[in-house]
Amino acid sequence: MRVLIVYAHPNKNSFNHAILEKMQQGLQAEGHEVQVKDLYAENFDPVLRASDLESLQLGNIPENIAKEQASLCWAEGLVFIYPLWWFGRPAILKGWFDKVLTNGFAFKFGEEGLTGLLKHRRALALITAGGTEDFFKKNKAEPLVYRPMTDGTLSFCGIEDVNHRIYYDIGGMSDRGRQDVLEEVATMGKDFNEK
Ligand SMILES: Cc1cc2nc3c(=O)[nH]c(=O)nc-3n(C[C@H](O)[C@H](O)[C@H](O)COP(=O)(O)O)c2cc1C
Numbered sequence: 392m393r394v395l396i397v398y399a400h401p402n403k404n405s406f407n408h409a410i411l412e413k414m415q416q417g418l419q420a421e422g423h424e425v426q427v428k429d430l431y432a433e434n435f436d437p438v439l440r441a442s443d444l445e446s447l448q449l450g451n452i453p454e455n456i457a458k459e460q461a462s463l464c465w466a467e468g469l470v471f472i473y474p475l476w477w478f479g480r481p482a483i484l485k486g487w488f489d490k491v492l493t494n495g496f497a498f499k500f501g502e503e504g505l506t507g508l509l510k511h512r513r514a515l516a517l518i519t520a521g522g523t524e525d526f527f528k529k530n531k532a533e534p535l536v537y538r539p540m541t542d543g544t545l546s547f548c549g550i551e552d553v554n555h556r557i558y559y560d561i562g563g564m565s566d567r568g569r570q571d572v573l574e575e576v577a578t579m580g581k582d583f584n585e586k
Contacts (some may be wrong), residue, residue: 395466399473399484401431417580437486459491469514497548507549516555524559
């Protein structure tokens with residue numbers, strides 16, 4: 392499968408970066424073709440400007456948005472890797488969605504209601520969090536971590552096979568725990584094989 396990894400972390404020494412490397416290696420080991428979109432490295436501008444919106448409303452896709460949509464269209468599988476920031480996606484990633492998932496490209500509303508237009512065969516979100524699993528479970532907050540991404544974005548746009556994995560308490564995690572996470576991530580390339 393052609394798989395696009397969209398990665399949103401500013402620090403090359405972060406645990407998220409280690410996850411990115413393992414995911415990329417795991418996919419390649421299974422024979423998948425991988426492209427990485429490193430939003431910070433690309434210095435992606437996440438702000439949807441008035442001029443962008445104006446063009447979109449007139450049915451013209453600005454060049455900066457068309458370029459991102461082409462990357463998305465290249466892929467059959469999608470992986471998103473990012474830390475949880477204020478119960479959400481880092482602004483650079485949120486802004487990527489604001490810009491890329493335009494009406495008429497990613498979804499449309501017609502007489503029969505909403506239709507998602509993305510044809511990707513599989514999508515996976517790998518999310519790290521500072522809080523403990525216990526905290527999120529006790530506060531019934533777990534769905535807040537992933538549903539804006541899985542339901543509110545990817546399924547909304549028509550992708551049927553959407554999965555996520557949350558890795559908690561990254562700051563408090565032992566070296567062994569980190570190794571275990573990275574070993575698990577390395578196997579996830581298999582999830583993109585034909586079922
Ligand atoms: C701006 C910011 C906001 C954060 N918000 C949350 C949050 O809402 N919930 C949480 O559990 N952790 C939060 N964290 C902690 C990060 O999720 C955590 O440090 C990260 O997942 C660890 O991965 P890393 O070492 O690769 O950065 C936040 C961190 C930053 C810098």
